[in-house]
Amino acid sequence: MNAKEARTVLRGHRAGQQQDARLQKALRHADQDNALKREFQQQTEFDNRMINLVESLPLPEGLLDRMKSLEAEPAKRRLDWRAALKQPPVLAGLIGLVVMVGILIYFWMDRMQNFPGREALFRMISTTQEMSGAELDPLITEAGKVGDWFLLKYGFEDFNVPPEFAAMKTVGSRIFKQDNFPVAQIAVERDRDLGPFPESGLLFFIFRADDFGVKLPSNRWYVFTQEDWVAAVHAEDKTCFMVAVRGTREQMDDFLKQLAKQTPAKQDQP
């Protein structure tokens, strides 16, 4: 140990501290170095004086009692959320909860899209993707009147368009068979008033639910997507009505909300 190292060790020494091998070496070094010895003695005297002064700093009256009472106090402090969130068990619990909520949302969304007979509806939309447009017979009328037309021409009862779609203009229709069961298909005129779908051609499908094993609770729209198509299907008694268009689920949700708002006003009209 050289003088510099010895000085460093001695400067970090507190009077009364246990003497380890390093300190003993430094002290032995100081014994042979008068300047270092004097410096260390002065430091020790100064430190002792300071320690005495520090240890005799008075406490304000009553503070010690307050400190003791606080320390004896049971845990009734406010919950520190920030600190609590950093605790591993809480963090693990929260992550677990988030995962569980995610799974529940996934199942809920899956359930919202799934219903018996959905495959048949997919095939109806697939058929549409292969159409050129020439397959449709011209039918220029209001969608609300096509039910009568289907009844008169084909004898199909209850092939009606729901009231919220009744005012839309049709441009063509046809009856095609899928699995030997009839499906009515109606093309709707492109219209700027069609909310999120002003440039896309809406297609309606009307069919009997039992023919395709479709089971849906009444008065509810089921929205599902297939490739770049989105469809909403609704059951009324034994008949199903489906609207399909190129677009997204969000667009269809907006569209249905918009129609639901408009319908009561239209129904009130004579």
Add this chain to the structure above:
Amino acid sequence: MEAIYRFALLLTGDAQTASEAVLDILRDAAGHASQFRNDKHRNACLAMKVRELCLKREQAAAAPRAGGAPGRVSQPVGLSRNGAPLATRFHLMPEPQRSALALFYLDLFPPNELAQLFRMKPDGLADALSAGRDFLREHLQGKQFPA
């Protein structure tokens, strides 16, 4: 427990500020007694909490007066209001010398732990302690006063 208050007093230079800081920390630590291994560990944890709080409050108080400029203000907050003469002079010392020397004199940590606490090498701590002593010598020169 007295050592915690004395540490706060040396850091703040003011009895009232020190008392408030210590009580706040104890209030915050209430109900956590089981987390401390022993009295020494408890005192060490509380001391570091007190230091954190005191320096935070000191910075908050100094910032508006110093216009956000870094460095210590020449006249510390609460100086000579309620503080003991030693504490008011101790408070003038820059950091980390002030905290290191205060903890060193109060024997709350052994020097090796103190060095770790301030992320210093042993010679760095020795320099800090030495600088702190020189500062105190300069400010206490010729003054005979009780604590």
